[in-house]
Amino acid sequence: MRARTTAVLAVAALVAAAALALSGCSASPAGTSTPSAADSGPTTSGRLTVYAAASLQTAFDEIAAAFTAANPDVTIDPIDYDGSSTLVTQIEGGAEVDVFASADQANMQKLVDAKLATGETPVFATNTLVVVVGKGNPLHLSSLKDLADPSVQTVLCAAGVPCGTAAHRLLDLAGVTLTPVSEEQNVTAVLTKVESGEADAGIVYSTDAKDAADKVDSFVPPASEVDVGKVVNQYPITVLDGAKHRDVAQAFIDFVTGSQGQSILADLGFGTRSN
Amino acid sequence: MNSHRYRQGPPVWAAVPAVVALAFLVLPLLALAGRADWTTFWSDISSQESLQSLWLSIWTAALSTIVCAVLGLPLAVFIAGLGPRWAAVLRAVTTIPLLLPPMVGGVALLYLLGRNGWLGRSFEAWGWQIPFTSGAVVVAESFVALPFLVIAAESAIRALDRELLDAAATMGASSWQTFRSVTVPIAGPAIAAGLTLTFARAMGEFGATALFAGNAQGVTRTMPLAIYTAFNGAGTTQAAAIAMSLVLFVVALAVLVAARAWRVDSVH
Numbered sequence: 001m002r003a004r005t006t007a008v009l010a011v012a013a014l015v016a017a018a019a020l021a022l023s024g025c026s027a028s029p030a031g032t033s034t035p036s037a038a039d040s041g042p043t044t045s046g047r048l049t050v051y052a053a054a055s056l057q058t059a060f061d062e063i064a065a066a067f068t069a070a071n072p073d074v075t076i077d078p079i080d081y082d083g084s085s086t087l088v089t090q091i092e093g094g095a096e097v098d099v100f101a102s103a104d105q106a107n108m109q110k111l112v113d114a115k116l117a118t119g120e121t122p123v124f125a126t127n128t129l130v131v132v133v134g135k136g137n138p139l140h141l142s143s144l145k146d147l148a149d150p151s152v153q154t155v156l157c158a159a160g161v162p163c164g165t166a167a168h169r170l171l172d173l174a175g176v177t178l179t180p181v182s183e184e185q186n187v188t189a190v191l192t193k194v195e196s197g198e199a200d201a202g203i204v205y206s207t208d209a210k211d212a213a214d215k216v217d218s219f220v221p222p223a224s225e226v227d228v229g230k231v232v233n234q235y236p237i238t239v240l241d242g243a244k245h246r247d248v249a250q251a252f253i254d255f256v257t258g259s260q261g262q263s264i265l266a267d268l269g270f271g272t273r274s275n
Numbered sequence: 276m277n278s279h280r281y282r283q284g285p286p287v288w289a290a291v292p293a294v295v296a297l298a299f300l301v302l303p304l305l306a307l308a309g310r311a312d313w314t315t316f317w318s319d320i321s322s323q324e325s326l327q328s329l330w331l332s333i334w335t336a337a338l339s340t341i342v343c344a345v346l347g348l349p350l351a352v353f354i355a356g357l358g359p360r361w362a363a364v365l366r367a368v369t370t371i372p373l374l375l376p377p378m379v380g381g382v383a384l385l386y387l388l389g390r391n392g393w394l395g396r397s398f399e400a401w402g403w404q405i406p407f408t409s410g411a412v413v414v415a416e417s418f419v420a421l422p423f424l425v426i427a428a429e430s431a432i433r434a435l436d437r438e439l440l441d442a443a444a445t446m447g448a449s450s451w452q453t454f455r456s457v458t459v460p461i462a463g464p465a466i467a468a469g470l471t472l473t474f475a476r477a478m479g480e481f482g483a484t485a486l487f488a489g490n491a492q493g494v495t496r497t498m499p500l501a502i503y504t505a506f507n508g509a510g511t512t513q514a515a516a517i518a519m520s521l522v523l524f525v526v527a528l529a530v531l532v533a534a535r536a537w538r539v540d541s542v543h
Contacts, residue, residue, distance in 0.1 A: 085508035110508070153407060158490070160508050181407035182489025183496075185507055193489075197391045198406050 045073030046245035048252060049096060051080045051087045053103035053162065053235065054186035055127065055205045060101070062264050067255045074248055083161040083186035084108075091116060091240065098243040099252055101235060103127070103162035103187075103205075108236045121236040124257045126271030127205040128228050129163075129170055130218045132194045137217045139200055144171060144221045147201050148178040155190050155199040158183035163190065166231050167203040174226035191216070205233070207269040232271070304524065311521055312514040319518035327493045328501035329522065335409060335497060336477035339416035343424045343473050346417075348466070351428035352454065366429070373422040380418050381486030388414065389487075411488035412495050416477035423476050427469025431462040471534040475527060498523055 052060045057079075064076045080087065080097075084107040091097055092114055100117065101124070102108040111117040133141050139152060147154045157164030164183065171178065181199060184190045190202040195215045209218035220228055237256060239249040255261050262272045285293070312319075319325060354365045372380060388395045388405045395405060405411050435458060443453040459466075481499040488495040490504060498519055506516035 083507065089507050089513075107508070155489070158504055180491060181494075182491050183504070184490065185504070196385070196389065198385065198389050 045071070046248040047075045047077065048098045048245060048248055049077050049080075050099045050101070050252070051082075051091065051095070051097045052099075052101040053084045053087070054081045054188045055103050055163065055208055056101055056125075056235070057081045057188065058211050059125075059207070059265050059268050059270065062268075063256055063261050066260055066264065067252055070255075070260075071251070074251075076252075081186075081188070083157065083163075083184075085161050086185055096242060096244065097240050098245055098249040099237065100240055101237040101256075103235055104165060104233050105236060106165065107162060108238065111238070111240070116242065117238045117240050119239050119241070121238045122253070122257055123234045123236050124253075124261070124273065125235040125265045127207055127233045127235065128271075129166055129203055129231060130206045130209045130220050130228075131201055132191060132204050132209050132212070132216045132218045133201050134194065134197055135215065135217055137219075141201055142219060142222070143225050144174045144176045144178075145225065147203075148176050150179075153181045153198075153200045154178055155182045155184060155193045155202040156180040157187055157190055157203075158185060161185060161187075162233055163187040163204060166233055170203065170221070170226060170228065170231045173230060174221065176225075210269045235270075307517060307520055307524070311517050315512075315514050316518050316521075319512070319515040320522055322515065324492060324501065325515060325519055325522075328496055328498045328519065331409065331412070331493065331495075332478055332497040332499075335412045335416055336474050338413050339420055339477040340470055340474045342413065342417045343421045343477075344470060347421050347424040347473075348428055351425050351432055352458070354425070354429045355432040366426070369422050369425045372418060373426075377415075377419050377480060377482030378486055379482075381415060381483035384411075384415060384418060384483060384487040406487060407489045407491065407495065409488075409494055412484055412497060415483035415487045416480045419480050419483055420473045420476040424469050424473040427472065428462070428466045431465030431469070432458060434465075435461055468534045471530055475530040478526065478530075479523070 050060065050064070060079050060081075064079060068074050068076055080090075084102040084104060087100065088102070088107050088110050091100060091111060100108075100111065105123075108117070108121050112121065131141065131144070131147065133139065139146075141147065141152065146152065156167045159165060159168055161184075163186075182193065184193070187204050187208055190199075191204050191208050191212055193199040194202045195212060204218075206218075206220075209216065237253050239246055239253060243249045256265075257273065266272045320329075350365075350369070354362050354369075357365065385406065386392050388398070388411075390396070390399050390404070390406065398405060405414065439457055439461070440453055443457050444450075448456065478497075479499060480497070481503065484495065484497060485500060485503075490496050490500050492501075496504065502516045502519050502523075505519070506513055
């Protein structure tokens, strides 16, 4: 009898583990499905899949909410946020995506070169870098040179990830060489390591620092060291050639580059088309 | 009983699903090999980054295996000596990390041993730091690999003939002497096979390492992390990711051969 119970428990545990594994595999939840867009209005109904750079998370969640509020027949799947380079790899691997927003031109160019995005790639926002440190700046860091101190644990994005490419350019311009204790695949991971206190400092976008201002402090490297204005990330956005709902995708991009989208981005600290 | 089953051959109804299952396991690996760029293969795997990752993976996995042996074998012996109820409880406790996604293990380790973790805070005060070091890689790998060893070793030890152990005891052997002269020689091959699998599991560890140890070349970027980084377009090329994956495949083959050599079925 006891053996039976144990066996049943073991099977239950295995089933639970399998269920966990399976749910981890599906990228988007099987939530509400909207009726097909075939028979409705010209541009305002359908279902969109959006991939966006990790640094756009707060902005695009707000923009998506505003866009679907204005176009109630449109459903946007929960947006997939990750390092632009990771998202590009997934799109190259065949991910079905309508809209892609990159944190730099280099990663967008990979899709253009691969003939996966042959349409327009308008730049809708810009961003610059800051140094994030623990709340209260316990180590009194104030320059990039301070980060190079071996006792300071600095985390960067990996080279190739937009925030990493930009951080390395900034360090090069400042003539500072440092060995990061970890190189992350997206900017959120850098921020998390500083927020949790595991790392002392990280180089992230000014918008990330602003967004997390209740958990971290930040500073702009002094002008005497480097002009942060020389390293500006341009964020391009595009409708992918494989998009299922090209018209809705274009409407979303028009919304991002339009006044409402731009004002959301500006409020969060992004450089926008007007400034 | 076993030989009877073999004489009948495998049941017909299983043939088709079995072939599908085999294809499901083998085809992706063939596809991976098919994608390899053989013109750059050697330069990809002999680049400094690849070699550093490979070496780091090998020595951290070896050290983790030793840690698992030192901690896991006594635990296995202990569980095997318990009555069924307590053995079941401890076996369940050992199995839970095995069922959890390793990422969860990484987060949990961070909250225990990270700078602001329960224990990590004290370590930090003594000037010790675990995250972002190769030591963190060993900790993460040991955490995910230990259950493999305990479960393999415990079932081998439990399968030992009770009478042999009793005989050793009646002849005046201490429990340590019994362990050395009876348990190890008889359960040895199964334990060695378990250790080999433990090594393989440690070598393949990704999730807990990424979250707990970080991803820095030469320090914490083991092969799986190097493959992940390269495949995602950061660091080296995707060709390098494929080449390193094939190297791990060869390592896995070697582990399998080694584990089989240990097993030999001489136990029974």
